[in-house]
Amino acid sequence: MTQVGEGHETAADEAGPVLTFGAPTAGEVLAERYQLEEHVNNDSAGRQVWRGIDVILRRPVAMVLRHPGGDSAVEMLQAAVAASRVIHPNLAGVYDAIDEQDRAYVVREWVDGESLRDLVAAEGPLDPARAIAIAHSVADALTAVHATGMIHGNVHPGSTLIADDGRVVLADARADAADSTESDIRAVGGILYFALTGHWPHTEVGDSALPDANRDSAGNPAAPRQIRAGIPAYLDDLTMDLLDRRVAAPASDALTAELGRLDAAADDEEYEDVGPLRFVQSGSSSSSEPIRSAPKIMVGVGALIVIAIIGLVFGIRAINKTSNSTDAGNIPVTQPTNAGDSTVQQPAPVPQKIKITPDMVRMVDPPRGERLDGDQAKYTIDGNPATVWETSKYNTAPFGGLKPGMGVLINLGEKRSLSEVQVTTSAPGATIDVRTGSSDPGDSSNGDEKIAKDFKSLSDEKPEKSSGTKWYFSGFDPNQKYQYVLVFLTELPRAEDGDRFQISVSEIELSGY
Template sequence: MTQVGEGHETAADADGPVMTFGAPTVGEILAERYQLEQHVNDDSAGRQVWRGIDVVLRRPVAVVLRYPGGDSATEMLQAAVDASRVIHPNLVGVYDAIDEGARAYVVREWVDGESMRELISEEGPLDPARATSIAHSIADALAAVHATGMVHGNVHPGTTLIADDGRVVLADARADSADSTEGDMRAVGGLLYYALTAHWPQTEVGHSALPDATRDASGNPAAPRQIRAGVPAYLDDLTMDLLDRRVAAPEADALAAELARLDAADDDYDDVGPLRFTQGNATSEPPRNNSKIVIGVAALVVIAIVGLVFGIRAITSSGTPDTKQTTQADAGETPSGTDTQAPTKNPEKIKLTADMVRIVDPPPGDRTDADEAKNVVDGDPNTAWETHRFNTAKFGNLKPGMGVLINLGTPRALADVRVETSSSGVGMEIRTGTSDPGDNSSGDDKIAKTYKKLGEPDADTKADGTNRVFPLFDPNSKYQYVLVWITELPSADDGDRFQVSVNEISVYGY
């Protein structure tokens, strides 16, 4: 079975795939305590996963080995230390984290069973009740994680384990500075979608990527009810609301309570009522089901009654001037310059010039291709910024990635970023920050470490070969610094190592 680590294909360590050498052998004892018994698999970050035995406590364990150890294993070990502090029945227990220099390893609970990924691959989509039960368990686990101020960062069918005794546990916390509690919540929506359809709504790359969701002409995933008969409308709404970034994501404990309510209803979804965590988080999007329509109609009735009352008062008091009277509209007026809702007009392409873009190439990058940045905004797809060639797709242990920084000059409300590349299969993210710390190696290194990722890795909802669209921006926020960040390279055209050209980048805003 997939014990740990089999999360997003793009969720590898920040230093890229590791090099494995000097592989351990069956029977070897680590730290004079953990005896290796069977090599299970290599996870998506290139680490070796073994089944072992704690010879002191005589219990089975999972051992995750990374080569080399030292500084390159810091993130893995720190994530394990953080995870060990949270004890919950739906979280895999973390027992030990050891760095030997040449290698590092994490010792965790061994779960007899299989991953959700394996379960659905073998049996197909799950019935709604079971899908709800699994999502409920994961939301409970995340509520415990978030209560400590931490983020899991790797909620995925490959890290959701189903034990033989029916217990559902979440493994392999991976959170880095770019992950967020909202990302965890959106991923629970992804688990529900995958359970109901056997397709994953968050785009992945690589040989082990999950089957992509069925998408409409705009690149949006089709609702589960459009793919499979028998999905209750309420569960369909809940799943799509969790995936829709226009709908505020609930807190983990609120989602867990909502799923518990639905889980308790079993197959009887007719009387479960409205989505309770959405109360007070109304959006401009039309309601999807009858229960939401009832709420909307009731609200309109209340508004009409209030309007009538104020209208009558205005008429009856019109003969009595009162210069100090404040109208209801004035009382709730928004201060000048404050945005309270998303723009309603169509987005327009923002004109980008050469002085608004630069290449970000953190150490040990040589920055010799800096003058090619202008080629991505010159309107000519025949000119491009071409990366150097690398021996591995994910830059090896050299650096976490490289990309193009866009300085819009002033904060803007944005709709999406569109990128045209020379090849498909490019691992890509959109990140944002608050400043440019400097057009130098030190500044590039700081950008790579501090800029925050929007959405999931490769979270473009519209992809057409070499053309990608990333509609990830919060409509109520403004952005000045946008980073198009490459995390994985495709094979070069001649098959000699890995390389890509970025031909054009466009930014659309309001």
């Protein structure tokens, strides 16, 4: 149950170290009213987050504490006071803001549920309808915030809370001088992108604990439809337009209206045919016509030019046919691919799940391994979550020091462009690495040893432990093709019965083109 509401996930800032001196304890009553019950977590600025009880009103509260108070806590307290003036069902209510000099704290609504960050980590990317509903609620909350002249400044998967009753709650406003209403709107695009892909597209917040987006050589994130199949084109366009600073950001009320339209269509299961975006900017124009983004205008103009050229060609053919019937049809008609300097862009290919058969997979268990699990590799690609590859039990997480790891080798039969690997496990906490090589040296101890030695990891970073039972990797180079892919476990979580270390892998899925 996450109540941290992190946003700017950088290291703890200089004005907000982790509370040490005068650290709070469970059972302590602050301001003669708020009793601390349980320490939940520390946020990225070093503040402690506690679940507490308002002993007067007998209701649960979330308490964000900071040491020291005084001048260093002014920004936090001012943001809390400003947020307390906005009442909205999609905003976490702020009840109190107190400065005791030695420490300061904000008391806000406790939300029974989890953050969007933890939800996606546990369940994987969300379906388009649910992603739209969450983004709609966040945009609605921002409309209320912006209407007061306030900026939220902390729209993030960690501050977007999903209550057990389904309500979406935006928490912990934390605006500073660099934030703006536009940055809030761009962050809604980030929420959509994260909900749809499981990756965070923004880079300006510094080092993030969230998985980074798959980027091109210029650092631009890949579109959701390039990462995952089944995302409607209009939703892909909306998400990327919100992230693209070359495209004017809509006002929060215009974004809320558009997301509300899409949300309603999703409820009726008609969102696949919902049509083009219809932003109507308020305040800046009296026209009722939608304001279209520059890329869409260029595509529209290019299409009109193409139509005009085709019409001209057919007109010439008609004239020639009238003047000389024996030459009719001799004028070749070509379909132009560009008009002037504007190339008509072809739609980006959509990644599809790759069908993998048992003969395309085998277990890799380097020397000093028992090679006892070979017949279980087929269970990881059969589409049946009830059949699994279950490792043996080991005394330590890194396979008891017996071997560097073990995994499943997939031979696609030919080189293919890949977009993502998805691994479903029985428990979080496994360290998984994706490696590639040029050949399979053979299903033997020597062959496994050579694979473990020669196959190269696709990530420059040290693999991190999975935080949920679904693990995603999208670091494939879009300019390369791959035939041999190794999904390699290097560390195991503790077994469910607490006896040593073990995990089960139920599904491995590859997507590509």
